[in-house]
Amino acid sequence: MKPLSSLRRQRTLLNCAPISARQLADRPMRSAISRADGSAEFADQQNFDRAVARLVRLIPIPAESAEWFSEKDLVPVSKRTWKTMLRNPAVLAISIALAVIAGVFVFNFVSHLNDFPGSATARKLLGVAASTRPVMLDPVNTEAGTLGDLFFMKHGLEHYDVATEFADFGTIGCRVFEDDESRRIAQIWVSEKRMQFFLFPAERDSKTGAVLRFPGWRYVHQEGWTGAVTEHSGVCFMAAVRGGGKDLQSYIAKAKE
Amino acid sequence: MLGESRKAQEVFHATLREAAVRAARGELPGEPFWLFRDARWRCLEATKSDLQPEPVEMDECDVTPEAESQIQRLDPMQLAIWISAAPDPQRSALALFYLDEFDYREILDIGELKLSELSRFLAKGRRQLQAWLDSKFPQTSKV
Numbered sequence: 431m432k433p434l435s436s437l438r439r440q441r442t443l444l445n446c447a448p449i450s451a452r453q454l455a456d457r458p459m460r461s462a463i464s465r466a467d468g469s470a471e472f473a474d475q476q477n478f479d480r481a482v483a484r485l486v487r488l489i490p491i492p493a494e495s496a497e498w499f500s501e502k503d504l505v506p507v508s509k510r511t512w513k514t515m516l517r518n519p520a521v522l523a524i525s526i527a528l529a530v531i532a533g534v535f536v537f538n539f540v541s542h543l544n545d546f547p548g549s550a551t552a553r554k555l556l557g558v559a560a561s562t563r564p565v566m567l568d569p570v571n572t573e574a575g576t577l578g579d580l581f582f583m584k585h586g587l588e589h590y591d592v593a594t595e596f597a598d599f600g601t602i603g604c605r606v607f608e609d610d611e612s613r614r615i616a617q618i619w620v621s622e623k624r625m626q627f628f629l630f631p632a633e634r635d636s637k638t639g640a641v642l643r644f645p646g647w648r649y650v651h652q653e654g655w656t657g658a659v660t661e662h663s664g665v666c667f668m669a670a671v672r673g674g675g676k677d678l679q680s681y682i683a684k685a686k687e
Numbered sequence: 688m689l690g691e692s693r694k695a696q697e698v699f700h701a702t703l704r705e706a707a708v709r710a711a712r713g714e715l716p717g718e719p720f721w722l723f724r725d726a727r728w729r730c731l732e733a734t735k736s737d738l739q740p741e742p743v744e745m746d747e748c749d750v751t752p753e754a755e756s757q758i759q760r761l762d763p764m765q766l767a768i769w770i771s772a773a774p775d776p777q778r779s780a781l782a783l784f785y786l787d788e789f790d791y792r793e794i795l796d797i798g799e800l801k802l803s804e805l806s807r808f809l810a811k812g813r814r815q816l817q818a819w820l821d822s823k824f825p826q827t828s829k830v
Contacts, residue, residue, distance in 0.1 A: 445806035446784070446791035456792065474750045478813060481758035483787040488763040492696045498703070 440465060444472060449479045547633035547642035548666045549650055552659050555615065556652035559626045559670040567603030567619055574599045574620055574627060581606065581616050581629070589663040590616050590629040595682050596669050599625070623677060628668040632661045647682055649675050658682060688730040688782045690771025698733055702726045723797045727779055734771075747814035748821055757820040769819065773812065776800060780808035 443462040466472040515521055570577070575597025581590040585606045599620040606616050609630075616629040633642045641664045650657045650668075656675040659668045671677055689695045702725055709715050758766075770781050779798045783789055784805075789797065795805055 442803055442806040443791075445810045446794075446802070448790055449785075449787045456790075459791070470752075471750075474752050474754070475813065477752070478750045478754045478758070478817075479785070481755045482766070482785050482816070485758055485761060485763050485766050486785045486787070489767045490692065490763070492692050495696050495699045498699075 444475070447472070447476065447479075449476075449483045544648065544650075546644045546648045546659070548630070548644075548659065548661070549648070551609070551613075551630055551633070552628075552650045552657050552666070552668050553652045554609070555628045555630065555668060556650065556655040556657050556670055558615075558617070559628070559657075560653050560655055560672075562617070562619070562626065564603060564619060567605045567617065569603045570601050572601055573597065574601050574618055577601065577604055577616075577618055580604070585614070585616075587614060587616060587629070589665045591662070591665070591667070592618065592627055592629070593660055593662070593667045593669070596620075596625075596627060596667075623671055626670045628657075628666075628670065630666050630668070632664050632666045634664075649678070651675075688727070688771060688778060689733060690768040694733050695730075698726065698729045702729055720793060720797045723783075724799070727783075727797060731775055731779075745815045746818035746822070747811070748818040750813050750817050751826070753826055754817055754820060757824045757826075760824055761820070769816065773815075776804070777808040777812060780805050781812045784809055 439458075440462045443459050444466050447459065447463055447466075463472075516525070570580075574592040575594070578589075578591035581587040587606065599622045602619040602621055604616065604618040606614055609615055613631050616627075618627040618629075619625075620627065634640060635642060641661075643661055646660065648659050650659060655670055655672055656678060657668045657670040658675065658678040659666055661667075669678055669681070689698065702722065705725065706715070706722055715721075770778060770785070772778075773781060776798055780794065780800060783794045783798055784791075791802070791805060794800070795802060798805070800808075
């Protein structure tokens with residue numbers, strides 16, 4: 431039944447086929463014409479219509495009425511404006527899709543703009559900081575700067591030293607654990623603003639094994655926490671605090687002075 | 688539509704006058720073909736009181752390749768009268784289509800027709816016109 435109905439639809443359209451190419455046809459009409467192109471019946475119809483249209487143009491129009499038409503078109507061709515184009519559902523859908531893609535691209539670009547070697551690990555550790563409870567750490571009441579010796583003597587962790595900017599802070603507890611990539615991480619909880627420190631191996635070049643260094647302090651943000659990270663002797667130190675990075679910046683700035 | 692130039696002129700001027708009045712009042716409709724639709728209704732109104740063609744079945748013939756030369760021999764006013772004698776809405780369909788100013792969707796809009804109706808009216812009109820041409824300018828039979 432479907433081919434029959436399709437043929438009937440095609441025949442219906444062909445009966446209304448435009449006389450001149452001037453009348454821009456829509457897609458179904460163009461498709462019907464292209465299918466019928468070359469058929470003698472359709473060629474006869476087109477010749478017939480053209481001949482009648484030519485004769486119609488010769489029908490005399492009273493002079494008083496004729497002067498109204500002059501050379502102007504009877505129907506002004508409507509111009510496509512930006513507004514009408516934008517209202518087209520296809521254009522609208524494509525524009526929205528492109529805007530979303532561009533948005534995702536910009537978001538990824540901006541979020542990776544401040545990336546540095548070890549930033550991914552630092553972000554993961556901010557997640558750890560958010561979920562850590564004091565009972566999970568071994569209680570230690572000392573200055574953070576002295577824990578480097580403890581980590582070396584007890585756990586064999588070389589250069590796991592707290593950065594000098596934060597070395598005087600009094601500790602509440604500490605622990606050493608392995609992350610999901612079996613890297614050994616040292617975590618220290620200090621009483622100052624309930625800050626947490628993390629010491630973890632710096633990222634290395636996968637081919638040469640060389641430490642990927644970066645100068646100064648870098649900042650990462652995750653789950654409402656902010657971390658200030660620096661690298662020294664192949665070990666990264668991160669001071670993490672809940673909230674913005676202004677507090678951390680002030681400690682680092684003070685130390686520089 | 689009317690087959691008579693005096694009536695056509697009256698309708699034309701009445702349509703324009705009405706359009707000018709509506710434009711002056713700022714009441715021009717937003718739809719694109721209202722002027723043509725208005726003109727069509729005025730034409731139908733103008734012929735309402737005229738003698739109406741009897742509803743007779745006209746002869747019909749398939750369109751032939753010779754039709755072009757037969758049409759060339761026709762007087763333009765004869766064609767105008769032949770179209771104006773067709774019953775509406777076939778008359779509107781033929782007049783709007785052979786004016787060659789509108790595409791088929793515009794004709795559907797102005798003539799308030801469905802696609803199947805327009806198609807039927809045009810196909811029937813061609814066959815009837817061919818039959819009339821054949822009767823007017825008989826073809827010499829080919830051997």
